[in-house]
Amino acid sequence: MYIVFEGIDGAGKSTQIQMLKEWLEANGFRVETLVEPTDSVVGKLIREILQRPDAETDEVQKILALLFAADRMFIMDKLKDDSKIFISDRSFISSLAYQEPVDWVEQLNRYAKKPDLLILMDLDVKTSVARASGDDTFENVEFLTRVKDNYLKLVDNYTHEIIDANRGVNKVSSDIKKAVAPYLGICPDCIL
């Protein structure tokens, strides 16, 4: 099973993925976590480019869209192993939400595996700004609002659960367990 976490920056994806992993392991599942961008040479290049002052320009975003699509090809083979659960921090759905135009980005990612379950960590833009960057410029708020709206439209194309990520870590974690349990045949009353 391939479970993907998506959401705007600061939504708490990495913390929640770790908590979900530990809980699934306690329930007897084998779990491997993944992160995009990966630690491949392309992933390293992506991180370097993301630091550039011109990272948000249209030209650099197009370059990034190509690199993100290339980078995720490094993990596609691994996902064929059906003896474990893969939980990924981001996927091609990030590219659909962040880069544009969407039909081109879709083409670039045609060989990317679709998630069996998409968890959207839905966070208010104000909270994202406060938690992640502190950058509350109009452009950034406008950008994050667009990404958040894109996510809310995109999720309907996949088996998904929307989690309210504005609350405390434990409350969010328990909502995620409740959402994931039925997909794995874990009895809802057995959730700790």
Ligand code: TYD
């Ligand atoms: P991430 O490592 O999740 O950010 P953080 O620094 O919060 O841990 O992702 C890096 C940035 O890359 C993030 O702003 C989202 C963006 N991104 C895209 O724009 N498109 C993509 O396809 C992916 C995977 C990430």
